[in-house]
Amino acid sequence: MDDQGALPPHVLIFPLPFQGPVNSTLKLAELLSLSGLHITFLLTDFIHTRLLRHTNINSRLETYPGFRLESISDGLPEDHPRSSDLFMELFDSMKAVTKPLLKEYILTSRRPVTCIIADGILGFTCDVANEIGIPIFYCRTMSACCLWVSFCLPKLIEAGELPFKGDDLDTPITSVPGMEGFLRRRDLPTFCRSGDLNDPSIQLFKTEIQELPRAHGLILNTMEHLEGPVLSHIRVHCPNLYTIGPVHAQLKSKLGGMTTPSSTSSSNGLWKEDRSCITWLDSQPSKSVIYISFGSLAVITNDQRMEFWHGVVNSGTRFLWVIRPDSIAGGDPGSNIPVELSLATEERGYIVGWAPQEEVLAHAAIGGFLTHSGWNSTLESLTEGVPMICWPYFLDQHVNSRFVGEVWKLGLDMKDQCVRDVVEKMVKDLMEVRKGDFIRVADEMGKLAKKSMGKGGLSYYNLDRLIKDIALINVRPSHG
Numbered sequence: 131m132d133d134q135g136a137l138p139p140h141v142l143i144f145p146l147p148f149q150g151p152v153n154s155t156l157k158l159a160e161l162l163s164l165s166g167l168h169i170t171f172l173l174t175d176f177i178h179t180r181l182l183r184h185t186n187i188n189s190r191l192e193t194y195p196g197f198r199l200e201s202i203s204d205g206l207p208e209d210h211p212r213s214s215d216l217f218m219e220l221f222d223s224m225k226a227v228t229k230p231l232l233k234e235y236i237l238t239s240r241r242p243v244t245c246i247i248a249d250g251i252l253g254f255t256c257d258v259a260n261e262i263g264i265p266i267f268y269c270r271t272m273s274a275c276c277l278w279v280s281f282c283l284p285k286l287i288e289a290g291e292l293p294f295k296g297d298d299l300d301t302p303i304t305s306v307p308g309m310e311g312f313l314r315r316r317d318l319p320t321f322c323r324s325g326d327l328n329d330p331s332i333q334l335f336k337t338e339i340q341e342l343p344r345a346h347g348l349i350l351n352t353m354e355h356l357e358g359p360v361l362s363h364i365r366v367h368c369p370n371l372y373t374i375g376p377v378h379a380q381l382k383s384k385l386g387g388m389t390t391p392s393s394t395s396s397s398n399g400l401w402k403e404d405r406s407c408i409t410w411l412d413s414q415p416s417k418s419v420i421y422i423s424f425g426s427l428a429v430i431t432n433d434q435r436m437e438f439w440h441g442v443v444n445s446g447t448r449f450l451w452v453i454r455p456d457s458i459a460g461g462d463p464g465s466n467i468p469v470e471l472s473l474a475t476e477e478r479g480y481i482v483g484w485a486p487q488e489e490v491l492a493h494a495a496i497g498g499f500l501t502h503s504g505w506n507s508t509l510e511s512l513t514e515g516v517p518m519i520c521w522p523y524f525l526d527q528h529v530n531s532r533f534v535g536e537v538w539k540l541g542l543d544m545k546d547q548c549v550r551d552v553v554e555k556m557v558k559d560l561m562e563v564r565k566g567d568f569i570r571v572a573d574e575m576g577k578l579a580k581k582s583m584g585k586g587g588l589s590y591y592n593l594d595r596l597i598k599d600i601a602l603i604n605v606r607p608s609h610g
């Protein structure tokens with residue numbers, strides 16, 4: 131065995147294998163590596179292959195001393211789509227197949243693993259850590275506000291608020307402490323609308339959330355000043371909380387002065403970025419463009435695409451739209467686009483399959499973001515002071531969009547609506563009529579985000595505390 135006294139702690143990081151969680155967890159891994167820790171970032175083969183195909187991730191990560199990018203099987207056939215409608219199949223497969231592989235990987239690791247950081251929705255990782263006898267920290271990459279709703283699912287059921295009685299989605303929800311004044315049925319994760327308490331997603335979220343207190347600590351990609359009230363509730367269950375977000379901005383800030391390849395493209399994309407959109411943005415007036423993207427998992431119908439397209443065109447606003455290759459249900463019908471849409475898009479729009487989103491949101495031409503309210507997109511937008519129109523698709527996005535519109539006042543919540551007149555009106559409100567109000571609030575939030583991750587900020591402090599806590603773990607021979 132190596133002389134452990136001479137080597138820094140070795141952290142095995144195991145993200146949930148979807149674009150969103152991989153994005154933020156990889157940025158955490160890079161931040162920990164910059165502090166001198168040795169990292170093994172363990173992906174699934176499916177994600178690893180996609181990253182290698184579409185990014186320069188290997189050349190970027192090899193600049194970090196002691197950083198290894200590895201992968202193991204998720205147990206699914208290579209051609210399984212791992213799409214949003216089939217995500218339970220991935221969870222079931224990982225529990226059955228990946229769990230023993232993970233244990234074997236750690237036990238045979240050339241360097242003893244000091245501790246594990248794993249996504250807290252993968253409760254089996256704690257079983258593995260306990261069987262081997264090494265500490266584990268959980269991370270969750272969704273918002274704290276949705277995490278708290280997940281903690282309260284048993285209370286909602288006990289209070290008879292789940293399953294819903296009747297079909298009024300505007301019925302207030304009263305069993306989530308701290309959200310009594312504004313949470314409605316329609317703001318809960320969409321799996322709450324199934325009417326079936328045995329819904330696999332309800333079971334997954336309700337069960338796995340109970341796992342979180344088992345870990346040594348819980349790492350969240352958020353900020354105290356953004357979700358403070360909710361975080362105080364979560365701390366009752368998970369007292370050792372590390373709020374270190376926004377991690378993408380912390381990493382950018384820490385890399386800012388460095389000249390390594392990592393300070394160039396930091397894409398962790400599962401699709402190839404089309405950078406021509408940056409050139410197009412360079413020729414647009416300041417804050418004149420609305421950026422449209424629904425993340426990596428949302429799938430819309432062609433009718434919905436048409437409603438968004440007509441609405442944005444009728445608003446007269448310039449737009450940059452990401453239409454991911456697999457994002458139209460039934461595939462992109464391609465032809466017979468109405469001529470008025472084609473002409474208007476030619477004149478003031480730009481469409482790509484995948485964009486360098488962090489760079490787009492930081493671009494001077496961007497004045498608003500029509501988003502699905504994924505947590506990474508929400509943090510990236512508020513960090514850049516870009517107001518949002520929220521059109522949530524599933525899971526935590528419905529809670530996030532309620533907070534953006536009703537609590538943080540960072541934009542408009544277009545939840546459960548997809549008609550061109552509403553799209554047109556909301557785009558005009560955000561980009562013209564109420565532009566000044568939204569820009570002022572969003573700008574203020576962006577300043578607070580930048581302050582929280584600067585020296586003296588709480589996110590900066592919590593990241594430093596996490597690093598120190600890991601360094602204090604004595605390496606016990608995990609095997610052999």
Ligand SMILES: O=c1ccn([C@@H]2O[C@H](COP(=O)(O)OP(=O)(O)O[C@H]3O[C@H](CO)[C@@H](O)[C@H](O)[C@H]3O)[C@@H](O)[C@H]2O)c(=O)[nH]1
Pocket residue numbers: 148149150151152153154271272273399423424425426427428452483484485486487488503504505506507508510524525526527
């Ligand atoms: O053209 C694009 C579009 C998106 N992104 C990036 O892809 C990520 C997307 O993440 P997110 O906005 O969180 O959306 P999802 O991919 O949908 O993320 C899933 O995971 C998140 C937590 O990690 C949840 O909050 C979401 O609801 C869930 O759908 C972000 O970092 C974006 O910057 C790009 O780089 N280019």
Ligand SMILES: C[C@H]1CC[C@@H]2C(C(=O)O)=CO[C@@H](O)[C@@H]21
Pocket residue numbers: 146148150151214217251270271272525
């Ligand atoms: C497909 C989604 C199931 C849950 C995962 C998640 C989470 O943080 O638990 C958020 O969205 C997706 O990344 C996953």
